Amino acid sequence: MSTIDTLTPVLTDTWDAERSWQLETYEAHGGYRAARTALGMDQDAIIAAVKDSGLRGRGGAGFPTGMKWGFIPQDNPKPKYLVVNADESEPGTCKDTPLMMASPHLLLEGVIISSYAIRANRAFIYVRGEILHVIRRMQAAVAEAYEKGYLGKDIFGSGYELEVVVHAGAGAYICGEETALLEGLEGRRGQPRLRPPFPAVAGLYASPTVINNVESIASVPSIIEHGADWFASMGTEKSKGYGIFSLSGHVTRPGQYEAPLGITLRELIDLAGGIREGHQLKFWTPGGSSTPLLTDEHLDVPLDFEGVAGVGSMLGTRALQLFDETTCVVRAVLRWTEFYKHESCGKCTPCREGTWWLVQTLAALERGEGSEADLDLLLDQCDNILGRSFCALGDGATSPISSSIQYFREEYLAHLTHGGCPFDPAASTVFAREGALA
Structure with missing residues (x-):
């Protein structure tokens, strides 16, 4: 069976709904059910579910998300923090921005579940400063959630308390690097920190911190709702689940295409209506401009972490920039x-x-x-x-x-x-x- 035959929208499921960004619309499509379930579970069981699902970081590095959560030292008396990296600045990358615009409550639900799992009572969503419309959309969603009682004290009657802050970055590409992001959050110039110590031990305000990409956190509610095995049934052996692929450049219908990891560029180009008429693919980037470019020889390489690495590049953020033969x-x-x-x-x-x-x-x-x-x-x-x-x-x-x-x-x-x-x-x-x- 072709990968295309198995496409099932998850992250993008409600993008075409009327006023999809509103809490009422999100709940009408089953929103916040997973959060209610999660807050009745043991925190370690949530971490185990995310580990078993095989979810890997969707921000570029592909580090196992559940394993990162497990690094948080729970015997540390300092507060724990969750930081969502929404500083999407990689040239060609445009998946987190439309996700936050169309489904901000999906991200918030993921934030609630993830924060609860790592025992954090404060979470930060660090959004790139130039995308003011996204900042406003996220702030409005957070305000809706507070008003409904989904954030703040005693969420869903569980006794769990969570404060969420939407932080506008200063517009530096470097702040996509997680430790430079922490510097920015603390009010300093965005520059990377020397590691160790790693953020899991001494991150934000020198406290244990988990930093995850928007798409990584937004994938968590579906894992809790449908189960780790369901998530792991998609994708490939070592690259589980689904993801948003951003197609731009010389393609007929550029845009966001959600598909299981392991789909090929040839299949994605078919979904996008092919290369623009009268032209042919010359070179492309699999994960934004900071990943080694590939050529038309690589159309059938599985777009997963191992497949792309096998031909000398990186899957990165799945920012597929396509260039035809007219490009120098x-x-x-x-x-x-x-x-x-x-x-x-x-x-x-x-x-x-x-x-x-x-x-x-x-x-x-x-x-x-x-x-x-x-x-x-x-x-x-x-x-x-x-x-x-x-x-x-x-x-x-x-x-x-x-x-x-x-x-x-x-x-x-x-x-x-x-x-x-x-x-x-x-x-x-x-x-x-x-x-x-x-």
Whole structure:
């Protein structure tokens, strides 16, 4: 049976409902049933259910969610905190934003269950500052929940108390990194912390803290309501469950497509109406611009953590940016690298200085300046950043460069041969991967 035949909307189930963001609509579709069930369960049983489901972090790293919850030291007398990472800033990623706009109460229900499981009485939802409409939507949902008695004291008569704060970030890409996010929450400049100690032991206000992505937390209510086995029945052996895949770029119907992990790009493109008419896929990103790009050779790679890693990339945030043959890969990579240079927090030398030099070298190549030796220089610069920066921003900045040289080296050389970019879409002059001009 095709993966497409088994599609069942869960996170996106109510997105088409009238005024789906309101509590009344959410409850009419079964909302908050799972929270009522969870608050009658033992906390350790909830953590065990999430572990058994195989849910892995949906923010990019893919770390097992239940295992992360289990790291919280319950013998620590300090308060426990849940922090939801809604600082969605990765280029091409757009799954958490529509989820919070269409189903803010789904996230809140997940927050209630998750906070209860880790014995936290205060939770923070850290939203990227630029998306003011999402901040307002979440704040309105929180206000509805307080008014109904679903937040605050004695939730559902269980005796459990939870306060939820929607925090607007200052708009820094780096605050998607969990420890930089904590710095921002505490009112300091967003820069990564040295680890250890890890957030589970000394996170927000030096207290035990769980930090999870929006989609990870929003997946929890369905696990409680339908059971761990139900969730684990979808996806692949090691990558369980479903997820939202963001398709953008040169595709007929860009948007959010919810599917079990393990679906292929070929199947997703079919769902999206194919590549735009008259064109063909050239390269794509499986998890945003900080993941090594892939080509049309990888259309049938299972989109799960292991499958994508097996071809040298990362599933990341499932931000699938698709580019057809009219796109200059050198120019695209340069634009991404300029973004990472701008967003580097400057704390560590490899990233602060390295991304600057990457932009200089790439920009010269894009103008047709330099020599073939500059490609080796680029790779050497990447090697000096990769694994040596304070956080993953530096590593991510190298991914599109090294992978594009691997697959499109001839296109880089064509820029040198032609004294600039060989692409001129108006004249239908495009560069083929084989190195010939069409």
